[in-house]
Amino acid sequence: MEIPNVAEKWTSSVNEITIGATKEKGGTREKTITIGGSKCIPFMDFDGSHGHKPVIAMDVYDTPPDGWPETLIKPFADVLNDPAQWAKKCVEYGADLICLKLEGIHPDKGNKSAAETADITKAILAAVGVPLIIWGCEHDEKDNEVLPKVSQAVKGENCLMGVVTQDNYKTLTVTCLADGHSIITLSPVDINIAKQVNILVSEMDFPLNRIVMFQTTGALGYGMEYTYSIQERERIAALTGDKLMAMPVICDVGHEAWRAKEAKSEDSDAPQWGPREERGPMWETITAMSLLQSGVDIIRMNHPKAVAAVKKCIDRLY
Amino acid sequence: MENSRFKIHFLPNDVTVEIEEGKTVLDASYKGDLFINALCGGDGTCGKCKVILQSGREQVIPSSHISEEEAKKGYVLACKTIIENDLEVFIPEESRLDKSQILVGHFPQFSGSQAAVSPGIEQFKHSPLVNKYYFELPPPTMDDNMADFERLCQNISSKTKIPSEKLTINFSVLKQLPALLRSCNWNITVTLGSRGSLFEIIEVQAGDVSAHNYGVAVDVGTTTVVAHLINLSTMETIDAEATYNSQIRYGDDYIQRIMYASQNNAMEMMQEMLTEDINHLISTLVKRNSLNIHDVNAIVCAGNTVMTHFLLGLDPTNIRKEPYLPAANFVAPIRASEIGVRINNHGLLYTMPCVGAYVGGDISSGVLSIRLDTTEALSLLIDIGTNGEIVLGNKDWLVCCSASAGPSFEGSGIACGMRAAKGAIEKITILPDFEVAYKTIGNVPPTGICGSGLLECLANLVRSGVIDRTGNFQKGINTKRLRSTDDGQEFLLVDRKETAKDKDIVITQADIQNLIRSKAAIYSAISTLLESMGMDVESIEQVYLAGGFGNYLDTRSAITIGMLPDISISKVHFVGNTSIIGAKMTLFSTEAHEVAKEIGAKMTYIDLMSNNKYMEEYVSANFLPHTNIEKFPSVAEELAVK
Numbered sequence: 004m005e006i007p008n009v010a011e012k013w014t015s016s017v018n019e020i021t022i023g024a025t026k027e028k029g030g031t032r033e034k035t036i037t038i039g040g041s042k043c044i045p046f047m048d049f050d051g052s053h054g055h056k057p058v059i060a061m062d063v064y065d066t067p068p069d070g071w072p073e074t075l076i077k078p079f080a081d082v083l084n085d086p087a088q089w090a091k092k093c094v095e096y097g098a099d100l101i102c103l104k105l106e107g108i109h110p111d112k113g114n115k116s117a118a119e120t121a122d123i124t125k126a127i128l129a130a131v132g133v134p135l136i137i138w139g140c141e142h143d144e145k146d147n148e149v150l151p152k153v154s155q156a157v158k159g160e161n162c163l164m165g166v167v168t169q170d171n172y173k174t175l176t177v178t179c180l181a182d183g184h185s186i187i188t189l190s191p192v193d194i195n196i197a198k199q200v201n202i203l204v205s206e207m208d209f210p211l212n213r214i215v216m217f218q219t220t221g222a223l224g225y226g227m228e229y230t231y232s233i234q235e236r237e238r239i240a241a242l243t244g245d246k247l248m249a250m251p252v253i254c255d256v257g258h259e260a261w262r263a264k265e266a267k268s269e270d271s272d273a274p275q276w277g278p279r280e281e282r283g284p285m286w287e288t289i290t291a292m293s294l295l296q297s298g299v300d301i302i303r304m305n306h307p308k309a310v311a312a313v314k315k316c317i318d319r320l321y
Numbered sequence: 322m323e324n325s326r327f328k329i330h331f332l333p334n335d336v337t338v339e340i341e342e343g344k345t346v347l348d349a350s351y352k353g354d355l356f357i358n359a360l361c362g363g364d365g366t367c368g369k370c371k372v373i374l375q376s377g378r379e380q381v382i383p384s385s386h387i388s389e390e391e392a393k394k395g396y397v398l399a400c401k402t403i404i405e406n407d408l409e410v411f412i413p414e415e416s417r418l419d420k421s422q423i424l425v426g427h428f429p430q431f432s433g434s435q436a437a438v439s440p441g442i443e444q445f446k447h448s449p450l451v452n453k454y455y456f457e458l459p460p461p462t463m464d465d466n467m468a469d470f471e472r473l474c475q476n477i478s479s480k481t482k483i484p485s486e487k488l489t490i491n492f493s494v495l496k497q498l499p500a501l502l503r504s505c506n507w508n509i510t511v512t513l514g515s516r517g518s519l520f521e522i523i524e525v526q527a528g529d530v531s532a533h534n535y536g537v538a539v540d541v542g543t544t545t546v547v548a549h550l551i552n553l554s555t556m557e558t559i560d561a562e563a564t565y566n567s568q569i570r571y572g573d574d575y576i577q578r579i580m581y582a583s584q585n586n587a588m589e590m591m592q593e594m595l596t597e598d599i600n601h602l603i604s605t606l607v608k609r610n611s612l613n614i615h616d617v618n619a620i621v622c623a624g625n626t627v628m629t630h631f632l633l634g635l636d637p638t639n640i641r642k643e644p645y646l647p648a649a650n651f652v653a654p655i656r657a658s659e660i661g662v663r664i665n666n667h668g669l670l671y672t673m674p675c676v677g678a679y680v681g682g683d684i685s686s687g688v689l690s691i692r693l694d695t696t697e698a699l700s701l702l703i704d705i706g707t708n709g710e711i712v713l714g715n716k717d718w719l720v721c722c723s724a725s726a727g728p729s730f731e732g733s734g735i736a737c738g739m740r741a742a743k744g745a746i747e748k749i750t751i752l753p754d755f756e757v758a759y760k761t762i763g764n765v766p767p768t769g770i771c772g773s774g775l776l777e778c779l780a781n782l783v784r785s786g787v788i789d790r791t792g793n794f795q796k797g798i799n800t801k802r803l804r805s806t807d808d809g810q811e812f813l814l815v816d817r818k819e820t821a822k823d824k825d826i827v828i829t830q831a832d833i834q835n836l837i838r839s840k841a842a843i844y845s846a847i848s849t850l851l852e853s854m855g856m857d858v859e860s861i862e863q864v865y866l867a868g869g870f871g872n873y874l875d876t877r878s879a880i881t882i883g884m885l886p887d888i889s890i891s892k893v894h895f896v897g898n899t900s901i902i903g904a905k906m907t908l909f910s911t912e913a914h915e916v917a918k919e920i921g922a923k924m925t926y927i928d929l930m931s932n933n934k935y936m937e938e939y940v941s942a943n944f945l946p947h948t949n950i951e952k953f954p955s956v957a958e959e960l961a962v963k
Binding site: 169170173193194195196198199202203206 | 790941
């Protein structure tokens with residue numbers, strides 16, 4: 004019996020974006036990362052090319068993280084106070100990029116100054132050769148004060164900076180445009196708002212092919228399916244020709260997965276769930292692998308074991 | 322123990338009300354029959370019922386609605402001020418509900434914008450619901466000895482072709498008939514009223530008074546009640562009058578009023594308020610035109626389902642409870658006096674048939690007025706009020722829905738919003754240098770801004786780049802008009818020096834968001850309705866825009882902000898108050914009344930709230946003009962969107 008060909012014919016593809024700049028391009032990175040380019044729904048490569056492989060960005064905090072469980076602290080125990088060394092360790096664990104999370108600039112969590120933050124950022128760039136994502140504290144005023152200074156300090160490095168929202172996008176958009184960085188647009192699990200933020204940013208003459216979209220991520224058991232279906236719709240919108248939705252997608256898996264009690268509860272609190280050493284990284288891995296199927300280009304992750312497992316899957320599947 | 326009672330003296334009206342301890346100043350104002358603007362019905366949320374305490378209280382605490390400056394002057398919210406002693410209260414002008422302020426009958430024309438056009442109402446055969454006929458009856462003889470009533474019926478029947486078995490007579494009229502016939506030598510005028518399949522002899526008068534036959538058409542709106550006085554023999558509209566719906570004091574929208582009425586056992590009071598408003602309008606019209614109220618024989622009322630219920634004294638409680646059922650969609654004619662409406666004692670009151678809980682007689686009336694039920698072209702009727710009702714269809718089918726657009730286009734919930742009354746800014750332009758040109762209703766100094774002005778203002782703010790496509794004020798706009806206050810940013814439209822009340826007229830960030838939400842509700846209702854019929858915007862051949870805004874509308878601005886779909890302006894017709902036009906047509910023609918009934922029964926109601934696509938359409942429309950700009954090619958060009 005002849006099997007009918009059920010392949011879809013998509014008219015468009017996800018934008019390609021390169022993050023990081025080597026010496027020739029005016030930066031200092033040893034290598035750059037290119038994402039996007041997919042012409043199909045994930046794992047349906049009979050429809051078209053799946054483009055560039057998804058990549059993993061490991062989080063580095065500018066201040067020792069609050070409330071991390073022991074399982075997560077252990078692999079970084081000696082470097083939590085030194086973002087540059089922390090970043091180096093992440094690269095050893097296999098990170099494709101570093102995501103510097105500027106938690107410490109938040110007025111309630113350290114209120115670090117712009118100058119101090121710029122120094123930390125430069126130290127990380129000096130310590131590692133991979134490209135950098137710079138993620139604000141999501142306190143609008145403080146982000147608008149600190150991020151432009153940081154952006155200037157790393158001008159030419161072609162970082163990915165975020166996040167901008169519907170109500171706060173102008174400062175960072177102008178900054179990234181001037182300093183040659185790419186930008187992350189955030190929307191609260193809403194496909195329409197995702198497009199609206201992209202429109203707002205692009206109407207400031209920011210090029211569409213330098214935008215990455217971020218829907219707030221839900222971890223396994225904590226709304227992952229909402230994130231999944233919105234990201235899937237974003238991918239379909241991109242493939243069917245919506246230029247304002249053709250951006251690659253980033254997910255914040257590590258932070259969200261490790262907030263789940265299933266990931267962080269101590270063994271004594273939930274003996275029936277098995278050892279935390281295993282279940283924490285598993286929770287993170289499952290969240291990442293599930294969301295990959297909806298169409299994700301960059302996954303932010305935390306635990307080295309989870310990173311290794313997801314990388315292995317990506318290498319085998321793509 | 323009885324509560325102590327206190328005296329509240331209201332100024333400038335100079336009215337003193339005695340009321341028990343614990344009531345509010347707002348309660349006292351109701352008792353004194355004073356009109357204080359309280360859109361939220363006394364919940365303390367709208368902040369419109371500001372009054373000044375002139376004596377009786379020492380300290381006033383500022384709140385979210387009362388600024389510190391106002392508190393120093395003694396401003397309080399009437400609904401939140403509990404009476405504990407005698408008070409002297411001044412009602413400032415902005416808090417008064419001036420019953421004479423509503424605009425009727427003026428259709429200002431502007432270049433580039435549309436004045437309301439009245440659809441032709443002469444489509445039906447002239448056969449008023451209540452008609453008068455003059456007869457010279459042959460006096461009886463020994464040979465022609467038919468009884469008085471049968472004699473009358475036989476003559477009516479031969480003249481009107483109404484079979485005599487369909488004729489009934491009011492018993493009190495019958496009792497007087499023999500004496501009357503003989504006193505005027507058998508020359509009489511008969512008033513015949515249509516009661517469904519039967520006709521009632523409402524009155525018999527001596528001599529020929531058949532020319533004295535008048536009727537009243539009433540639009541019973543949630544916000545305003547409009548009445549037109551009509552000569553039923555000539556089909557001519559003699560005069561018009563409008564008033565605020567007195568129920569406003571118990572809530573801006575009808576759901577609040579149903580809740581108030583059922584919680585306070587106040588159904589009868591709600592009915593009385595409406596009948597009193599209608600009586601007030603009718604007596605004003607009758608007096609002004611030197612007529613006799615006795616010659617007003619018929620009244621047709623068009624209102625949404627809830628207003629119709631309140632008017633007839635039917636309990637509307639179930640309308641707001643699942644599965645949302647009215648007591649009746651169609652109510653046969655009743656004697657007006659039965660519900661306290663004062664016209665001829667035997668005069669008849671007709672209501673326009675409702676479609677369901679959320680689409681009422683005002684909409685079947687609207688469909689009738691433009692004869693949507695007979696048009697070949699696929700047409701859209703949009704009636705914008707506190708609710709936006711939308712009807713789609715043609716001669717073959719009609720579907721309708723109701724979107725809770727909110728009252729912002731009626732000027733409610735907007736800092737400087739007002740209804741389309743004298744002094745309201747109805748046309749406004751923001752020039753390239755951010756200066757503002759405007760025109761008010763009545764060409765007097767402005768008091769506020771009404772729906773049509775708000776719509777144009779929003780379109781101009783986006784055109785001039787003062788706001789971005791989410792409606793947020795932009796940074797770096799070089800004008801002093803854009804300024805920051807404690808409540809966020811606002812744009813100055815008119816400086817206080819130019820205004821009637823020495824108060825700046827502004828549009829705030831919150832106003833803009835309110836207006837965007839309202840327009841999004843209307844647009845998404847249109848697109849959901851189209852989608853549920855498997856149609857797209859291109860298939861719409863005509864759009865009729867009715868109600869709400871006042872008497873004129875800039876249709877281009879309505880497209881620029883994305884309230885209407887991007888269609889050719891030549892397809893859009895602004896038709897004004899279609900509710901009252903339909904009511905008038907019904908008054909003129911028994912046939913039209915039958916058609917209205919058919920329309921009511923024919924329309925299919927589509928519930929948006931249970932439609933899972935609606936919410937998504939709504940978020941998508943919550944942008945200027947829309948998230949998907951490709952749906953608005955002409956606006957993309959206008960705003961130079963890439």
